[in-house]
Amino acid sequence: MAHLMSTACSIKISSSYRPCGQPLNQDRTVLPNSFTIKTSKSPFKRLVSKGHRAGRSCVVLATAAPVSKEVSANPRSGSDRSPNDSSKPQRVMVIGGDGYCGWATALHLSNKGYEVAIVDSLVRRLFDHQLGLDSLTPISSIHNRLRCWKAITGKTIELYIGDICDFEFLSETFNSFEPDAVVHFGEQRSAPYSMIDRSRAVFTQKNNVIGTLNVLFAIKEFREECHLVKLGTMGEYGTPNIDIEEGYITISHNGRTDTLPYPKQASSFYHLSKVHDSNNIAFTCKAWGIRATDLNQGVVYGVKTDETSMHEQLCNRLDYDGVFGTALNRFCVQAAVGHPLTVYGKGGQTRGYLDIRDTVQCVELAIANPAKPGEFRVFNQFTEQFSVNELAALVTKAGQKLGLDVQTISVPNPRVEAEEHYYNAKHTKLIELGLKPHLLSDSLLDSLLNFAIEFKDRVDTKQIMPSVSWKKIGVKPQTVPAN
Secondary structure (H helix, E strand, O other), rough: OOOOOOOOOOOEEEEOOOOOOOOOOOOOOOHHHHHHOOOOOOOHHHOOOOOOOOOOEEEEEOOOOOOOOOOOOOOOOOOOOOOOOOOOEEEEEEEOOOOOHHHHHHHHHHOOOOOOEEEEEHHHHHHHHHHHOOOOOOOOOOOHHHHHHHHOOOOOOOOEEEEOOOOOHHHHHHHHHHHEEEEEOOOOOOOOOOOHHHHHHHHHHHHHHHHHHHHHHHHHHHOOOOEEEEEEEEHHHHOOOOOOOOOOEEEEOOOEEEEOOOOOOOOHHHHHHHHHHHHHHHHHHHHHHHEEEEEEEEEEEEOOOOOOOOOOHHHHOOOOOOOOHHHHHHHHHHHOOOOOOEEEOOOOOOEEEHHHHHHHHHHHHHHHHOOOOOOOEEEEEEEEEEEHHHHHHHHHHHHHHOOOOEOOOOOOEOOOOOHHHHHHOOOHHHHHHHHOOOOOOOOHHHHHHHHHHOOOOHHHHHHHOOOOOOOOOOOOOOOOOOE
């Protein structure tokens, strides 16, 4: 196990090499639920525990090494390794590696030969408990997930449980793992969640903006050659009546021409936090010479990747509720349980979409082709454009082939957005790097629908309809009601 700074304590947890799902031995001295979540100085501290914790909190690392094999406690060599050093596997820190995109990405990179560490506060799982939500798919604990991955592949993914808004924890994590690249998924990623009430809006911006700032300072202080791959969102751009370029636009005005950052028109407190992130990253690239790639991702659909399909304990989450669920995933679940597809307003809202298999592919391409020192690259990360009405029509057609009676209804739009608009976004840079897209085919829709049908008994239909209103957000803390 990597050496830790003396200011923190470490807990080393080992498990024997065993088939996934096999119970732990009864004489094991440390069980998975004894992991400590570092909550000191965290903006979500009050969300985790109201009780007082005595003493210092701990950095927790997990490894799936056999119990008979002692993990080295010596400091790792390679502090002079740069992202361009091909003599050793690149070390990639995946922040938010327990989440929807992060989990699939961590497994994909590990399978491709990268040395991977997951950094996660596990707060996303807490959101489900708070709001009475659940993934369509049963998902194992992060500890059992990593033990299963080790058992199947022989590859170890290190685990650091803590909050990146706590800079002390993040500093210790950087010094311990010494990443060559950081993939940053570790943000509150739901627009509706950020619009529930004032406290969630404030949490979203504190968590996202301060967390990213801390990552930038950690890179500057401890790993200045480290390449930051940051998950942005196409939602930063809004829906302008002109083509959306990849990050920058060349403008001629009053006889003068310049290339400037593309204008941002965020549509929620979540999207605004992403805009703030982009500005902070661009500034630090210019001021400190940080190398960064901002992946402005479209709406992700699907659940299976090559790695998550290896075993049921590696299965990814799939959200279908009105807070965290995305359009196509929601429609497939609605069709599977016989609920009308919920089209918001006129249904002309058009966005970029991509398969989760392309998410992991894009991240790998960004890591393998890093930005130069001082360069702030922006890639629009999606493969196809659809309106909500077009998605509903595709799901209806695919559902009918499977014998489903799929209906569509228009519901009042809870968001403040244009429901009919021009939309043409460029997305060529990742294709030029070698992206091989998985386009939305009939067979893929059939697969997603069959997957939803397989787990339809887990669907809580009361969570399907939207319950968060952009216009009704207020100061009073809200509990999202079940309709």
